[in-house]
Structure formats: structure tokens, C-alpha cells
Amino acid sequence: MELCPVLQIGWLNGWVLLCILYSVFGILLLAFPSEVVRRLYDRSGWSKRERVLNAIGKLVNFTWLAFVILTPLKIGTPVFAVGVAVFALGLVGFVVALLNYNDMPLDQPVTKGLYKISRNPQVLMLYISFYGISIAIGSWTALFMQFISQVFSHARILAEEGSCLRQYGVSYHAYMELVPRYFLFF
Numbered sequence: 001m002e003l004c005p006v007l008q009i010g011w012l013n014g015w016v017l018l019c020i021l022y023s024v025f026g027i028l029l030l031a032f033p034s035e036v037v038r039r040l041y042d043r044s045g046w047s048k049r050e051r052v053l054n055a056i057g058k059l060v061n062f063t064w065l066a067f068v069i070l071t072p073l074k075i076g077t078p079v080f081a082v083g084v085a086v087f088a089l090g091l092v093g094f095v096v097a098l099l100n101y102n103d104m105p106l107d108q109p110v111t112k113g114l115y116k117i118s119r120n121p122q123v124l125m126l127y128i129s130f131y132g133i134s135i136a137i138g139s140w141t142a143l144f145m146q147f148i149s150q151v152f153s154h155a156r157i158l159a160e161e162g163s164c165l166r167q168y169g170v171s172y173h174a175y176m177e178l179v180p181r182y183f184l185f186f
Contacts, residue, residue: 001079001135001138001139002138002139002140003140003141004139004141005071005072005137005138005139006071006072007067007070007071008070008072009070010072012073013068013069013070013071013072013073013137014068014069014071014072014073014133014136014137014142015068016073017068017073017084017087017129017132017133017136018065018068018133020091021091021094021129021133024091024094024095025094025098028095028098028099028102032098033102035106036101036106039106040101042163043159043163044163045162045163045166045167046159047159049155050155050156050158050159053152053155053156054152054153054155054156054159056152057149057150057151057152057153057155057156060145060148060149060152061145061149063145064130064134064145064146067139067141067142068133068134068137068142071137071139071142072137073136073137074136074137074138077138079135079136079138080136080138082136083132083133083134083136083137083138084132084136085132086128086129086131086132086135087128087129087132087133087135087136088132089128089132090125090126090127090128090129090130090131090132091125091129092125093124093125093128094122094125094126094129096113096114096121096125097113097114097115097121097122097125098122099113100112100113100114100115100121101115101122108168108171109164109167109168109171109172109175111175111179115179116179117179117180117183118179118181118182118183119161119175119176119179119180119181120157120160120161120181120182121183123153123156124182124183127146127149127150127153130146130149131143131146134146157181161176
């Protein structure tokens with residue numbers, strides 16, 4: 001791992017793993033009914049503060065994306081193997097969480113599958129994938145950028161949970177009392 005690896009345009013950079021992740025995500029979104037996709041991206045109940053914090057988090061994440069695109073993968077090193085394993089774990093979890101989301105009726109909160117152990121498995125698994133990519137490129141800077149992005153992402157998660165409380169009421173409140181925000185804690 002390096003603090004800041006050499007940035008260069010290349011065929012075997014972190015963008016390869018990003019393409020895998022976003023290709024799988026795009027295929028799933030195309031396969032899902034439009035109502036499910038709309039619900040996935042509904043931000044109508046968010047406050048201005050929540051929108052601003054989300055935008056800052058996205059800006060940090062876009063900076064991370066640019067950094068990853070320009071950083072070569074550390075192929076042939078233990079760091080690469082660990083990074084790809086973490087990435088794969090996150091990707092599989094992300095897919096499972098999306099499928100769980102798709103399987104729930106639109107008039108009910110999502111509470112099955114990975115949602116039984118985390119209220120936000122999609123976001124959590126996506127960030128595990130991002131950490132895996134950061135490890136696979138061998139960059140402490142990328143890991144730090146992801147951590148900062150997640151600090152702002154927490155505001156997004158709180159906003160989504162507030163929207164779910166307004167939309168689903170008592171049933172979502174009961175779900176919040178049973179299931180942690182993240183896995184095993186909080």
C-alpha cells in the first residue's frame with residue numbers, strides 16, 4: 001500500500017473493477033420494473049441540508065472515482081488479491097441486497113434477505129466494494145477518500161430512513177427497533 005500511487009492512464013487500472021460493478025448494477029436496473037427503480041432513487045422527502053450533505057459526499061466520491069480510474073491495479077501482489085476478494089464480497093452482497101429490494105411489494109418497507117441484518121445493505125455493500133477497489137490499487141489515499149465519502153453518506157442514510165418513516169410509519173419504526181442501521185451495530 002502506498003500513500004499516493006503514480007497516476008497514469010492504463011488498461012489495467014482501477015476502472016476495470018468499476019466497470020464490472022457498474023455493469024452489473026446497470027443490468028439489474030434495466031431488469032427491474034420502473035416503479036422499483038423510481039423508489040430506489042426517490043429523494044422527494046429530503047431537506048435542503050440532507051441534499052447538500054449528499055452532494056458533498058458525491059463530490060468526494062467522484063474525486064475518488066477519478067483517482068481510481070487513473071491508478072493501476074497492483075496485479076500479482078497480495079494487496080491485489082485481498083482487494084479483489086473484498087471487492088467480490090461487496091459486489092455479491094450488493095447484488096443480493098438489490099434483489100431483496102426488488103422482491104418486496106412497493107407499499108411495504110424492504111425487510112427481507114440482507115435487510116434482516118442491516119437497514120442499509122445496498123449502501124454498505126457498495127462501500128465494501130469501493131474499499132476493495134481501493135485496496136486492489138494499493139492506495140491509502142483512496143481508502144481515506146472512501147472513508148470521508150462515507151461520513152457524508154451517513155447523512156444520506158439518515159435522510160432515506162426519515163423518508164421511510166414518513167412513508168411506512170409504524171411498520172418501519174418497528175423495523176428500525178429490530179434491525180441495526182449497519183451490520184451488528186448502530
